[in-house]
Amino acid sequence: MNPNEAPLLERIRHLLDKEVSAGAARTLNLDWPVTGVDVSYWQSDINWDIMGSAADFVIIRAGYGNDFFDPRLDEYREGALIRQIPFGLYWYIKPGKDYKKQADNFALVWREAGGELPPVVDLEESGGLGKSALDSWCYKFYNRFHLNTGLELDEIMTYTSPGFLNRAMPLTNWLKWTQLFVANWTSADQPAIPNEWSIPGKPWVLWQWSSKGRGADYGASSKYIDLIRRNTPPVPEPPGDDMKFRVTYPPFLNVRTGPGLEYADVGNLYPGAEIGVLNVGGSSAWVQIQGGEFDGKWACIQLGKTRHAEPVE
Numbered sequence: 545m546n547p548n549e550a551p552l553l554e555r556i557r558h559l560l561d562k563e564v565s566a567g568a569a570r571t572l573n574l575d576w577p578v579t580g581v582d583v584s585y586w587q588s589d590i591n592w593d594i595m596g597s598a599a600d601f602v603i604i605r606a607g608y609g610n611d612f613f614d615p616r617l618d619e620y621r622e623g624a625l626i627r628q629i630p631f632g633l634y635w636y637i638k639p640g641k642d643y644k645k646q647a648d649n650f651a652l653v654w655r656e657a658g659g660e661l662p663p664v665v666d667l668e669e670s671g672g673l674g675k676s677a678l679d680s681w682c683y684k685f686y687n688r689f690h691l692n693t694g695l696e697l698d699e700i701m702t703y704t705s706p707g708f709l710n711r712a713m714p715l716t717n718w719l720k721w722t723q724l725f726v727a728n729w730t731s732a733d734q735p736a737i738p739n740e741w742s743i744p745g746k747p748w749v750l751w752q753w754s755s756k757g758r759g760a761d762y763g764a765s766s767k768y769i770d771l772i773r774r775n776t777p778p779v780p781e782p783p784g785d786d787m788k789f790r791v792t793y794p795p796f797l798n799v800r801t802g803p804g805l806e807y808a809d810v811g812n813l814y815p816g817a818e819i820g821v822l823n824v825g826g827s828s829a830w831v832q833i834q835g836g837e838f839d840g841k842w843a844c845i846q847l848g849k850t851r852h853a854e855p856v857e
Contacts, residue, residue, distance in 0.1 A: 580602060580603065580774060583602060583764065584605035584616065588765035588766060592626070592763060593763065599762055600774070601660075602630075603633070603661065603664060604631055604659075605634055605635075607635055608637070609638040610641050632664060633653060635666060637666060639678055640681065643685040650665075651689055662723055666704075667682065667702055679713055686700065696798065701724070704738060705726070705727040706739070709738040710738055724738075724748045725751075729753060751772065751774075752771070752772050755771075790818050793853065798812060799841045799843050800843070801842070819831070
């Protein structure tokens with residue numbers, strides 16, 4: 545991607561304008577199985593009309609390493625936007641190289657047009673680092689990306705495989721809070737997951753279950769394409785009279801002006817805080833707070849199957 549290609553970026557911003565696209569964008573079908581694909585320049589030319597009819601969502605490679613931008617990024621992103629296909633971006637990180645450049649470049653393209661899905665950090669190699677060194681390098685990358693985007697760990701997704709991560713990294717006190725996009729090519733009903741997520745019992749969100757999808761079925765020029773399934777989140781129950789929740793997620797929940805990450809961050813709710821619920825909305829379990837200093841503001845109390853707050857009986 546060339547960051548200086550202003551005409552394309554202007555078209556992307558126009559397509560993302562809420563006043564233009566309100567009510568028109570496709571939403572993720574939550575009936576199992578929800579099927580998506582991930583793409584990079586290896587897929588070459590893509591017929592996005594076919595892609596739009598075959599895939600519920602698309603994960604697009606933004607780049608890898610210090611400063612390699614996928615040459616098909618803008619083309620693919622525009623194709624998904626025009627056909628109103630929900631999409632997200634991923635960055636293949638190269639541990640041991642410059643974590644600042646990698647985090648900064650991923651943040652750059654994500655801020656321009658990151659799509660509806662969480663940004664994905666593709667963690668597949670150690671770069672020759674030992675377990676503790678890899679843990680430290682990754683932590684600095686995620687923290688740098690957080691500083692550039694304002695996204696918390698639970699708003700970022702990690703793509704990795706159980707075989708690699710169990711071997712290359714120790715159990716941490718932080719990576720498990722990111723959403724899991726697990727790579728486990730199997731015909732089993734459920735994927736194996738890394739120990740990092742099995743200890744706290746956090747579920748997977750996306751599962752790359754095959755690398756042998758037929759490219760032509762999705763409009764891709766490549767022989768094969770990676771196939772992805774999405775875990776079906778529970779539908780939030782509408783609030784009843786005097787419904788209250790107690791915050792459980794450490795270190796805190798962000799409070800925003802609306803039901804989504806695009807709204808301004810106006811404060812924090814810490815574990816133990818109790819909130820009344822006025823309304824629900826957004827793509828996850830966003831609740832509108834009733835009463836107190838954040839009256840009328842919003843917080844996400846559930847992401848996928850992970851609860852950030854529990855109902856007060």
